Amino acid sequence: MKIIRILGMAAALALAASCTSSEESFRTETRRFDQTTERASVQLNAELPVATTPGAAVMRQTLVDVMDQAFSQFDSYEGHRQFPRYEGDINDSEALFSYYEQQGFGLIERLSKAFCEERAEGIRSSTTLTDEQKEEYIAETPRYGFEFNLEKTYETGRIAVFSSQNYIYLGGAHGGIIGAGPMTFDKQSGMRIRDFFEPGSQEAMQPLLRQGMLSYFGERMAAAGTQLEDHLHLKDGLIPLPQWAPQPGEEGLTLIYQQYEVTAYVDGMPEFTLPYAEVAPYLLPEAKADLGL
Numbered sequence: 001m002k003i004i005r006i007l008g009m010a011a012a013l014a015l016a017a018s019c020t021s022s023e024e025s026f027r028t029e030t031r032r033f034d035q036t037t038e039r040a041s042v043q044l045n046a047e048l049p050v051a052t053t054p055g056a057a058v059m060r061q062t063l064v065d066v067m068d069q070a071f072s073q074f075d076s077y078e079g080h081r082q083f084p085r086y087e088g089d090i091n092d093s094e095a096l097f098s099y100y101e102q103q104g105f106g107l108i109e110r111l112s113k114a115f116c117e118e119r120a121e122g123i124r125s126s127t128t129l130t131d132e133q134k135e136e137y138i139a140e141t142p143r144y145g146f147e148f149n150l151e152k153t154y155e156t157g158r159i160a161v162f163s164s165q166n167y168i169y170l171g172g173a174h175g176g177i178i179g180a181g182p183m184t185f186d187k188q189s190g191m192r193i194r195d196f197f198e199p200g201s202q203e204a205m206q207p208l209l210r211q212g213m214l215s216y217f218g219e220r221m222a223a224a225g226t227q228l229e230d231h232l233h234l235k236d237g238l239i240p241l242p243q244w245a246p247q248p249g250e251e252g253l254t255l256i257y258q259q260y261e262v263t264a265y266v267d268g269m270p271e272f273t274l275p276y277a278e279v280a281p282y283l284l285p286e287a288k289a290d291l292g293l
Contacts, residue, residue, distance in 0.1 A: 026056040026160070026187070028152055031097045039116060040109040041145040044101060047152050047162070051091050058190025059160065063150060064090050066164055066180050070148050071104035075111055075170065082107050104146070112144035115171055145169040153182070154249050159193065159290055160185045161248050177259055177269060181244030186290065193290055196246050196253070201282040202238065208279065209239040212255065212272030220267075232262050248291055252276045 026049050033044035046067060051057035064086075072081045086099045120138045123129065129137070147167040154161040163182045169175035184193045197205075210228070214221075217231050232239065243261060246253040252275040259269055280293050 025155075026050065026052055029093055031093070033097070033101045035101070035105050037109060037143075039143050040105065040112040041143060042101075042105045042108055043147040044097070044104070046097070046148065046150045048093075048150070049160070053187075055185070055187045055190035059162075059185045059187075060090060062183075062185070062190070062192060063162060064096065066183075067100060067148065067150065070164070070166055070179065071100050071107070074104070074107060074146060074168070075144075104148075108144050108146055112171075115144065116141050119171075142169070142171045144171060145175065149179070153247065155187075156292060158187060158292065159248065160187050163247060174265070181256060181258070182247035182254075184245065184248055184290070193287070194245060195284055196287040197241060197282050198284055202241055205241070205279075205282050206239060208274055208282075209241075209255075212274060213239060213270060215272050216270045217267070231264075231267050233264075234262065249273065253279050 028047050028049055030047045031044060033042070035042050048063055049056040049059045051060050068085055072083050072085065074082060083103045086096060088095050088099070090096055119141050123134050123137050126134065145167070146169070148164075149166055150162060150164045152160060153163050161182060161184050164179040165177055165181065166179040167175055168178055185191065186193060202209075213228055213232065217228055220226075221228065221231070234240075240262065242255050242257045244256055244258060246255055248254075252273045254271060254273045257263070257270045259265055261269075263270060276291065276293055280288060283291070283293070
């Protein structure tokens with residue numbers, strides 16, 4: 001069994017001297033946890049704001065909720081909890097992280113054990129396998145795995161961007177990426193910014209979206225002699241905006257499509273960045289203000 005715990009602090013990006021109170025910086029703390037047993041493997045890599053400002057306190061609560069949902073609803077439908085929410089002080093970092101590490105790992109190990117026992121029972125009941133083959137297949141039973149990843153990816157005087165992309169494996173042919181994706185927050189209020197694009201902009205943005213998809217698929221299209229349409233599963237021939245919110249960064253807005261959202265598993269998660277100058281005409285006025293455009 002391997003267990004690693006690290007709790008660290010990271011200063012936020014330096015801001016210009018002209019920043020107002022709404023552009024306060026804030027500190028973050030990072031937790032690393034890695035535990036592996038015969039039946040399960042769990043990793044936690046989490047970066048949370050320290051509640052040094054009212055906005056940071058609101059952001060922290062939202063991101064703790066993201067972590068809570070990821071662990072407590074592991075392998076269950078949305079809204080069905082596998083263990084109770086942490087009820088202590090969310091600013092008590094040691095207690096907070098320890099709770100989800102212990103509860104999350106215990107849950108995943110129990111589910112993995114049940115999966116292994118059920119599979120072993122099925123293998124042993126086989127009438128076509130030899131005893132040697134049965135024990136070999138049982139020994140090869142994979143364990144459940146979960147990696148929770150939450151990190152700050154970008155910050156300006158006005159906004160802070162976090163991203164959560166988690167890996168889950170339930171003993172099948174391959175694992176999958178799940179999570180909340182990019183999350184952008186107003187630093188003064190701490191509220192999440194969810195709306196970026198003007199209503200109905202999907203059709204007008206088709207040239208930009210196509211250009212982005214070509215940048216993602218270009219090499220594999222050239223290697224396989226395929227067309228973009230051979231890789232995309234589209235409704236009415238239109239490339240949709242991704243279900244995840246865009247991820248602001250230094251160069252522009254990055255769009256990330258989840259597995260199976262527009263293409264097959266083998267083609268991964270299409271991702272590309274639209275420069276601010278090109279995407280600005282399609283943004284809501286409030287989004288432009290938040291992004292400093």
